[in-house]
Amino acid sequence: APRVPQVPPSMQQPLPPYEVLPAEVSMEELPRSTTVLMEEPPRPPRDHLVWSLCTTLYGNFCCLGLMAFIFSVKSRDRKVLGDYSGALSYGSTAKWLNITALVIHIIIVVIVIVIIALAVSGVLSHMNPPPPYGRN
Numbered sequence: 001a002p003r004v005p006q007v008p009p010s011m012q013q014p015l016p017p018y019e020v021l022p023a024e025v026s027m028e029e030l031p032r033s034t035t036v037l038m039e040e041p042p043r044p045p046r047d048h049l050v051w052s053l054c055t056t057l058y059g060n061f062c063c064l065g066l067m068a069f070i071f072s073v074k075s076r077d078r079k080v081l082g083d084y085s086g087a088l089s090y091g092s093t094a095k096w097l098n099i100t101a102l103v104i105h106i107i108i109v110v111i112v113i114v115i116i117a118l119a120v121s122g123v124l125s126h127m128n129p130p131p132p133y134g135r136n
Contacts, residue, residue: 045088047075048095055098059105068097 052072055065075090 042084044079045075045084045091046095047072047079047087047091048098049073049076051098052094055101059101061101061104061108064097064101064104068094068101071097 048068049072052065052068056069057065059065071090071094075087075094078084078087078090
């Protein structure tokens with residue numbers, strides 16, 4: 001008779017809990033199914049490259065747009081390499097540089113519009129002086 005190797009009790013693994021099938025149920029009658037757990041991969045962080053390019057071309061106050069563009073390129077490089085934490089850090093810096101440049105650009109545009117409006121109203125008031133009061 002073939003000899004079955006004996007496993008020492010210290011190396012035996014505990015059996016998982018199970019239920020005994022009733023005698024009238026056979027394994028062929030039970031439904032068979034497989035459960036597959038699908039996990040979505042993490043979304044890659046945003047690099048804000050297009051926004052940084054527009055800020056560089058249209059609102060590059062104190063080179064903030066250029067700095068945002070550089071950080072966006074670094075974020076894209078990190079994302080390609082699979083370093084999502086580095087990409088998130090560079091992308092966040094690019095985002096805040098873009099926001100800062102945009103706010104400063106809006107303030108400058110409003111100031112320029114106010115100055116032009118005041119200059120135009122001053123020129124128009126000198127062209128048509130008001131009629132003198134008290135003299136006919």
